[in-house]
Structures are given as C-alpha cells and as structure tokens.
Amino acid sequence: MRLDLITRPIVWICPVAWFLDLMKTPQAEEATAQPQRAPLENQDQIEAATAQPQYILSDNQDLDPTSKMPQNPPKTQTNASGGDRKMVGNHTNGRHEGHPRPVSGTGSQQYYAEHRSGREDSSQSRFRAQAAHLKRIERNYEQLVDEHGSLQHNYTKLYQAHQTTIADLRETQVACNGQQQEIKMLREKLRGASALSDVRNQELKVARTFLSKGDLFSTSDVVQLVRDLNSEIMQIAAHLVETLPLKRFCTPSAQGVPEGWYNYIFSTLVVPQGPGEEVDKGSLELALQGFLALYAHAVTNAWSFSHGSDWCDTLYSKVCEIGTLIQRSPLPTVSNYLSVRGLDCC
C-alpha cells in the first residue's frame, strides 16, 4: 500500500517530464547554438531570425496564439519539431508535384497569399490544440506535483509513526523480557516453597495424625471397649468348656512343653485326674480366660504385627515416627515390643 502511494506519482511524472523535455529541446538547442552562429549583418536577417515561429512555450509565455504569432513566416521551415518538420516537407513536396507553381505576375502573388493564409490558419489551429494540450498537461503535472507533495507528506508522517511504533515495540519487548525473568524467578521461588512445604508436611504427618483424630474416640469409649473385650473372653471360655471334650485322654507330658505364662496357667489350673475322668470345668474356664486375655493383651499392645527379618527396622521406624510420644512415655517394656508371636518367648 505504502509503496504504491510512493511510486504512483513517479509513474505519472516521468512521461510528462520526458514530453516537456522533448518540447524544450529545440529551443534549448537553438539557445545553445546561437552563440556559435555568425553575427547577423543587417536588420533583415535579424527580423528573419526573430520571425521564426515559437511553438514551445516558456513558463512565463502567454498561450494566446494571436498575440505572439509570427507576422512573416519564413520561406523555409526550420522548425525543430520532427513531426512538424515532416508534415511541412510533405506539404512542400505535394505542392511542387500536384500544383504547378505560377511563373510570375499577380497570379502568383495571389496564389502565395491564399496559400499563406491557409497555412497560417492550419498552423494556428494546430498551435491552439497543442497549446491547450500543453496546458492540460501542465495542469495535470501541477496536480501530480501537489499529489506527490501530499503523498510525500503522508509518507513522512507514516514513516515517523512507523519509527515510533518500532520504538514502542522495542520498549515493550524489553519490558516483556524483564517480566519473563521475573516470572522465572517466581517459579523457582514457588518450587522451593513447594518443596519446603512437602518436607514440613512429612515432618508434621505424625503430629497431624494424632492431633486431628484426638476427638475421634474418648477415654470412656476405650474403657467400654475393654469391658466388652473382657465379656467376650468370658463368654468364649464358657462356651469352649461346654462344648469341648474334657476327658483325660493321656498322661500329661512334661517334655517339649514351652516355658512361659501359658504353660504356667495350664499346669497350675488344669490338673489331670484319673484316666477317663473330666478335668475341673471351673479351673479350665479360668485357664481359658487367662489364655485368651494374654492373647488379647498381646494384640492390643502390639506395636507391629509383622515379624519378618526387618522387624527391628520396622520397630525403629515406628519409634522415629512417634518420637514425641516416646519422650513423654516411660521406657517401653518388653511386652510392648513383642508382636503376637513374641509372647511365645515369655
């Protein structure tokens, strides 16, 4: 768009300038050739030289053909215009070939007078047309010059606006780069804050577990659950005493019996009678209650129910997790550390 506005006046101006240059050429040549001519000798030669038709208009010359028309046309056409020169030559040739020149007398004078008047009329009309054409061209040229000036002014304004826009764009780009750097720094800070938050979440995981569920159960709930557990133990013991065959089947063996509280209870309470007789149900019920109570105690107080090779590692990790609880608690007893199977060692 912008290039079109710039080149359009140039396209129009170039042919007009070429045409004006072409029209000015004879006058310029004549003006440059005059100093080289020989000085005119008399007044007739001066008049003949000045009486040549002036077809090329200067800038300050009046375009009225009647005011500046040459009164005495020259005998030989020396017009510099190529087109006019050719036309005049043809006319001259036609005149010599088609119309025999009168020899002498008034007839010839009349012929020359008529011929001169007709040629003057045609020249004047042609001159007027060319003058009008030149005037139109000059008018168009002036319009084009004005348009070129306005376009150049607009182009200057647009170029300045373009430069201003480029400067603003550069400033904006610099500001954008600064903001990107700031965003990058903020992202790094956010990443660090997230990592720190994760670490602190891990640190407070145990405390949060205990604190958030503190009100989930009350002490009375635990007491009630212990009572229910005792009731369950008593019912199971009574049910087993009622359902199991309690007759003596064989002699009690002292070999291979594991030492511990379980054997102590049964060896104390379950006393074998004679062959085929039943054991005392009350004593057996107490023994079963003691047996189940120990098992339930082992389950309720167990720290871990896994007893593999990594049992100590698991225990150590649990101790680390509840370090705060360990600090305010008494030293844990052996029974606290033992799992369900661990009670076999007692």
Added chain:
Amino acid sequence: MDLSHENLPRAIANDAVQHLADLLSFRGVGNPIDNVTNIKKHGAEKLETLFTAARKLNTMIGQNIVSEELAVTVVPCGTLFEGEFMEDTHARVGVKPARRTVICTTDLGLWGRKQAKEVMKVLSKPKVATW
C-alpha cells in the same frame, strides 16, 4: 503368613487355636488329633470376633488417642497379689491377700494418664485368679 492384611484377626485366631490345642494335649485333655478340629469348630469364629475387637482397641490406643495416654494391662503370672492394682474375683476364703499369688489374668485392665509427667493411673483394674 502376612499379618498386616485384613485377615489378621483370622490368622491370630488360627494361631490361638493351634496353641490352645497344644496346651490341652500337653495336659492330657482330649485327643490331640481332634483338639484342633473341635476348637476350630466351636470357637474359631468367636475367637476371630474377639481378636477383631482387640485389633480395633490397638488402633484406638496406638493412633487415635492423644488427649490421654492409655495402656491395656495384664498382671504377670506368679506375682504377688496387690489390691491397689488388681482385683481378685476368685479369692479363696481364709487366705490373706498378701499371700496370694496370681495365677492368671481373667479380665484385662486399663491404665492411663493425661500428661507425660504424671504417673499412670488405674482406670480399670485387671481381674486375676490367685491361689
């Protein structure tokens, strides 16, 4: 046996059945071959229920109570009876409490304290059988 899964009460019940059958067999009670089957038949389901409740109590004490530190207690077998910390529900008549020896704990007890510097207090005395 993986005891960390949800089948933990059943696994403990099976272990208890086997252990009880062995103890009865050592004492000459019942046929050693049939003891396991009989105990499983009549008591396995109840034992599983019992150990489910015990597992729940373990969770409540170990993870869900912070306002008060609690501990389920039993009295060691063979220790002398102390009325301050235990209760004898099957006391023999004519025997002084100071001379009684604990045979077994029949009912679980519960101790607890609210602050770390306090001494553990008896919330529920364990019941014992003495002789």
